[in-house]
Amino acid sequence: MTLKIKNLSGGYHGVAVIKNLNLEIKPGEAVGLIGLNGAGKSTTIKHILGLLRPQKGLISLNGLELTKNPDKFKQQLAYIPEVPVLYPELTLKEHIDLTILAYELNSDKAWKKADELLKIFRLDNKLDWLPIHFSKGMKQKVMLVCAFITDAELLVIDEPFTGLDPLSAVSLTKLINEATQDGKMVLMTSHVLSEVQTTISKFAVLNNGCIEVSGSLDEIKRYYGLSSSDSFDKIYEILSREQVQNG
């Protein structure tokens, strides 16, 4: 299983936001897509989710091309958006049942996993609750529970720690690490590097729609002329300066 993005160009209404983007995620890798506001992180994710049509290039998962096999491709990935998207008329239990149906999961196995996750995120006594009763963080946890029961090969997580309390953030870090140890692929975006550093094996810096550099934390720092003791946030300062210089 490998996610391959080859020479991807795309964006909105004929406007190329992503330009010739190449990225590969191998089993067991957690890749952090970082970049300034407007660099193209969400647009890249929309392409991986099949919500935007590429102008050029290919996206494949284990050889399955997204444009040729959209349903099979999407069945192998689970997406956790930054802003939770829940069905107002469905209870927490019904969200889990719907995920089981959509991903054609074995119900007993999936519910066993769901029960563990519900306990971890302290939602186990809230199965009959509707989204209107949940706080922002609770909604985020419902999305996490649904994503982690799918056993999907690729997890795409947008700003994973937004809205989570510190205890839940630790639990999520553990779950992401377990997923990669289990050979899953993870792609996440984040602006808060201190939170994701312990889960990420490779960073990819997106600048103006292109991957400018990818590699380990130290490799990225070296690329920008920083020492390993320098704060990672200095990269944002450099990217921001470049943006001003390039108009």
Ligand SMILES: Nc1ncnc2c1ncn2[C@@H]1O[C@H](COP(=O)(O)OP(=O)(O)OP(=O)(O)O)[C@@H](O)[C@H]1O
């Ligand atoms: N629906 C849209 N229609 C047209 N242009 C868009 C649309 N959404 C985003 N863009 C443009 O695409 C570019 C990349 O935006 P994108 O949302 O991918 O950035 P991002 O890296 O995710 O930023 P952020 O960190 O702020 O979430 C920006 O120039 C933005 O103005």
